[in-house]
Amino acid sequence: MHASSAHSAPELLAHADDAGPAALAPEALTRCTTDVRMKHAKSNLQILVVGAGAIGCEALRALALCGFRNLVVLDRDTVAESNLNRQTLYSSADVGASKALRAAQAIKERFPGCTIRGYWASAEQMPVAFYRAFDVIVSGVDTVEARRWLNTVVFHVVRPVTSPNCAVQSKYLPVLIDGGLEGLAGQVRTIRPYETPCIECILDLFPDEAGRQPLCTIAGTPLRPEHCIHYAQAVLWPARDDQAVRSIDPENPEHLEWIYTRAQERAAAFGIEGVTTALVKAVLHRSVPALATTSAVTGAACALAVTRLVWGGSHAQCPWTSFHGSDGLYIDSIFIERRLSCPVCGPGSAVAISVSKNMLVKELIELLERHPVLHCRSPTIVWDYRPVYMSVPQSLKAATSPNLERPLSDIFISDSHPKVPDQVVLSVTDTDTRTCKTLHLFLT
Ligand SMILES: [Zn+2]
The missing domain is CATH 3.10.290.20 (Ubiquitin-like 2 activating enzyme e1b. Chain:  B, domain 3)
Structure with a gap:
């Protein structure tokens, strides 16, 4: 069915129901309602989810629930038993299987109309040209380095939007939507290339990935049990007489005990409580506690960010959504400027x-x-x-x-x-x- 330019918006909707949004003529799409554009997006938008962990699982489910029909998921890991409490697309029968393949299967079973492919591979293993096929890339990776890599790839394959049919409100594609978790907080950043800050622009805003605290705090006036553990790790361990063992193995009970004892002594000297073996292990592993609720909200916010790209509207200028779960529920959208000296997206790049x-x-x-x-x-x-x-x-x-x-x-x-x-x-x-x-x- 061909929609002529004489059709009014309600007629366009009726035609869309009959023939599907993909059948709309370009001239109709330029003047159609947001509802029709959303239908078009759900059928045609090519969405890649990188990482099928806590955020990836929830983002996939939320995207499928929103009605997006063309999904691809990429992850190199296999399902571990410890994942099951918050990576909700998996069951105990999936332990040891590829996350990407199992996640794709789970979405297929629950949303039969959804076309989804899983790739059991790391993001770096895929050829750069692979990323060119997508309009939106949702990132649920867990390191800053992986984010920077994906960000650079996006700017390698970026293409200007020239078609009036494009349902996404962006001048360039693909758009990168980056979800991140830290304890009870979650963030979703929408990176519309050359319009909103990229990962490289806002690198200073990410926490120190090595888990290091400022040395003056560690050596001078520790305030928290973590500072005492870092002191034992960064100052006392390298100064030991026994230099045979250079690096700390967080899985070695003797190493754990050594750090725990020294951290306890320092904590006692400064009147600090809370040094436990579990905390020592978490600090040495640089692990941050994660809750299923935080990843569910953050994954859903990633899917919401995709729908915002289609709806447009007032949130377009506030590309950073921040969720804080430690003191009740607080969600905010933040405006951040691009960094003019950014080597990836700055002027001249x-x-x-x-x-x-x-x-x-x-x-x-x-x-x-x-x-x-x-x-x-x-x-x-x-x-x-x-x-x-x-x-x-x-x-x-x-x-x-x-x-x-x-x-x-x-x-x-x-x-x-x-x-x-x-x-x-x-x-x-x-x-x-x-x-x-x-x-x-x-x-x-
Ligand atoms: Zn940038």
Whole structure:
């Protein structure tokens, strides 16, 4: 069924019910109601959930409950018995099985209309091109390093939104939604590339991952039992006479006992209570207690962030949702600015240029060399993981030099791109400074 531009909004809704939102004509979608756009998004949005742990399980379930139909889940871990209290897609029969595969199976069984694939692999094992297929990536990873890696990948595969059919209110895709837990607190950050702060912009706001406290507090005036444990770990352990054992093994009972005894002594000297073997173990493991409630709220907030992308509205400018469960229930949305000096999304990290399709590759290189932002010297240009021109090493320079005389319309055609595209995303590396920039090249 084809919806003409004469249809009113209620008629569009009726047509959507008959034929499905995917059947709507582009001109209808540009003027349709948010309800129709949401239906379109539920059927068409490609969503990847990275991590099928506490946040991932809840995000998958909430996304399926919201009606999103195209899901992919990625996780390298297997289900452990200790996961079962808060990773609610698994049962004791799943212990030892792949989290991603079991999570996909559980969603399939509960939501038969949902198309979901599971990949038993780490995020780093997947080719970067894999991430290009998604409109939204929900991250439930548990380290800052994994977040930074995923953030960089998003900016590697980022593409401008040119279609009026796009249901997501973002200028670039994919959008990264990052969920995180710390004790009774949860955070959800929506990263719309080049519009809201990326992970690298807000790196200072993440807790110290090594679990280290400021040394002046540890050595000077400890306030909490954790400070005493850190003192025993960071100051007393390295100063022991017995240097045969260098690093602490949190699973070694003798090491635990040694740290516990020294931490107890220090705590007693400062009148601090609460040093226990369980706390010593938690501090040494750098583990943070997690509750099923916190991960359920945070996972659901990730799914809510996806629906917000479709609805748009006032929350778009407050990309950080924070949940605090220690003193009752408190949820807040925070506005944070992008960091202009950010090496991933700051100005100058991505540049857009409009050129003729007939421009030769050598002319493009001349343009890059005199561009006021790029100032490239000996640029190397890669498109879709294929070299367009490599200035080093000599062998690749010789192999790609024939491209210099070819027009761009000839270069950007392949089996997977049979037509000259309107725009391409290039990686341009300055061979002298070894810096890489993303170039959005619009072909006219
Ligand atoms: Zn940034």
